[in-house]
Amino acid sequence: MSPDRLDLLDVDGALAEARDGLTRAGFIVAAGAAAAGVAAARPESAHAAIPASDRDVLNYALVLEYLQAAFYTEAERAKALTGRTANAARVVGAVERAHVKAFRDLLGRKAVGRPHFDFQGVTESNRAFLKTAVAFEDLAVAAYKGQARRVRSRAVLTSALGIHTVEARHAAWMRYLNGNTPAADAFDLPRTRNEINGIVASTKFITAQPSTTSGRKPRYTG
Amino acid sequence: MNQHRPARAPDRDTRSSVTRGGALRTAALAAGGALATVTAIGAADRLSAAPSAAKDVRILNLLLLVERVEVAFYEAALERAELTGELQEFARSVLAHEREHLAFLENALGDKADPEPEYDPAAVTQDPDAFARAAAKLEDVAVGAYNGQAANVTPGAFLAAARIVSVEARHAAWIRSIRDRDPAPDAVDQPYDRARVMRELRELGLAS
Numbered sequence: 001m002s003p004d005r006l007d008l009l010d011v012d013g014a015l016a017e018a019r020d021g022l023t024r025a026g027f028i029v030a031a032g033a034a035a036a037g038v039a040a041a042r043p044e045s046a047h048a049a050i051p052a053s054d055r056d057v058l059n060y061a062l063v064l065e066y067l068q069a070a071f072y073t074e075a076e077r078a079k080a081l082t083g084r085t086a087n088a089a090r091v092v093g094a095v096e097r098a099h100v101k102a103f104r105d106l107l108g109r110k111a112v113g114r115p116h117f118d119f120q121g122v123t124e125s126n127r128a129f130l131k132t133a134v135a136f137e138d139l140a141v142a143a144y145k146g147q148a149r150r151v152r153s154r155a156v157l158t159s160a161l162g163i164h165t166v167e168a169r170h171a172a173w174m175r176y177l178n179g180n181t182p183a184a185d186a187f188d189l190p191r192t193r194n195e196i197n198g199i200v201a202s203t204k205f206i207t208a209q210p211s212t213t214s215g216r217k218p219r220y221t222g
Numbered sequence: 223m224n225q226h227r228p229a230r231a232p233d234r235d236t237r238s239s240v241t242r243g244g245a246l247r248t249a250a251l252a253a254g255g256a257l258a259t260v261t262a263i264g265a266a267d268r269l270s271a272a273p274s275a276a277k278d279v280r281i282l283n284l285l286l287l288v289e290r291v292e293v294a295f296y297e298a299a300l301e302r303a304e305l306t307g308e309l310q311e312f313a314r315s316v317l318a319h320e321r322e323h324l325a326f327l328e329n330a331l332g333d334k335a336d337p338e339p340e341y342d343p344a345a346v347t348q349d350p351d352a353f354a355r356a357a358a359k360l361e362d363v364a365v366g367a368y369n370g371q372a373a374n375v376t377p378g379a380f381l382a383a384a385r386i387v388s389v390e391a392r393h394a395a396w397i398r399s400i401r402d403r404d405p406a407p408d409a410v411d412q413p414y415d416r417a418r419v420m421r422e423l424r425e426l427g428l429a430s
Contacts, residue, residue, distance in 0.1 A: 148384055154374075165388055165391035168395070
């Protein structure tokens with residue numbers, strides 16, 4: 001894989017300039033605010049059986065699953081995708097939503113809230129969608145791998161591994177549809193949280209405030 | 223380097239292989255599976271015996287067997303299954319990966335590696351269709367084997383296994399894509415225990 005998936009996420013050719021500064025802070029603020037809000041508003045739950053450090057990892061994974069679920073759901077609603085790409089978006093979207101629900105159920109009151117998203121039109125053509133989907137899925141594989149060693153509960157780890165390989169299947173599927181080789185290397189490398197956060201932030205797909213996109217003219221029809 | 227296109231990649235979107243109804247059914251089943259699997263975590267979190275170097279040897283030898291089978295299978299397929307196009311590209315790429323995985327495990331195990339068993343991939347490499355069917359199953363077995371064992375090894379072995387298992391999952395989705403099957407049929411991939419790994423390899427005629 002390339003050392004940095006930013007090139008694939010850089011769908012409008014200008015995102016690389018935004019890697020530093022407020023965009024990065026935006027992702028962390030959005031996720032952090034949601035986490036803080038939950039912690040302040042909700043008492044200790046019955047989910048204390050999971051070690052606190054594992055809850056932290058699960059919440060981190062939940063944010064990535066929120067991101068993916070929102071992306072595929074928006075793609076499905078936009079109805080702009082066609083053929084096998086549209087089918088893949090539907091199937092993968094249902095799975096990512098299932099991951100979100102599973103993590104939320106598992107975390108109970110400790111679950112972070114859903115951030116706000118603005119996918120800036122990348123869900124509205126097969127080409128932009130696939131390019132972004134490849135980047136998201138490869139990123140998810142690297143993110144799960146990067147966090148796995150921090151998990152203390154064997155049961156959490158086993159389930160996380162099972163989700164990790166589903167993300168890898170999705171990555172290969174989207175790559176196949178996009179005309180990329182589905183498995184580029186013999187070994188997939190992990191990424192740290194800082195790396196993942198930086199890449200996600202650079203996309204500006206996560207916004208600190210509810211998107212105002214809906215107040216403008218519709219980005220898609222149908 | 224990683225952008226080369228499969229021989230018949232263009233215009234796949236014009237073909238609709240998985241029906242909408244089928245896809246939605248699959249997704250619904252997948253969602254149910256995810257909940258059943260992941261929410262079960264909240265219950266008792268029983269640990270099997272703690273990881274140890276001795277346990278690593280036993281587990282890594284199972285994974286070694288899987289990689290040996292894969293290498294033998296893809297080598298035989300490339301020699302005799304008369305693969306062309308996408309299937310040939312798939313087999314060549316995957317064989318190269320499996321050889322790297324095998325070399326890694328052989329190196330990790332050193333003189334603790336089990337003797338190489340007999341396997342006869344002839345029946346599952348007689349033609350492209352037989353190869354593709356067997357490859358899809360074998361890659362799913364590899365994913366299940368790593369997922370089933372990774373949580374039971376020491377941290378060093380775990381990190382290596384984690385770097386390999388997602389590549390096996392990519393292979394599984396790749397061959398399923400070529401075969402017009404759902405590349406990711408479940409929301410959570412199941413861990414396979416040793417007995418299931420061996421049973422599935424035997425069903426393929428690739429273990430005794």
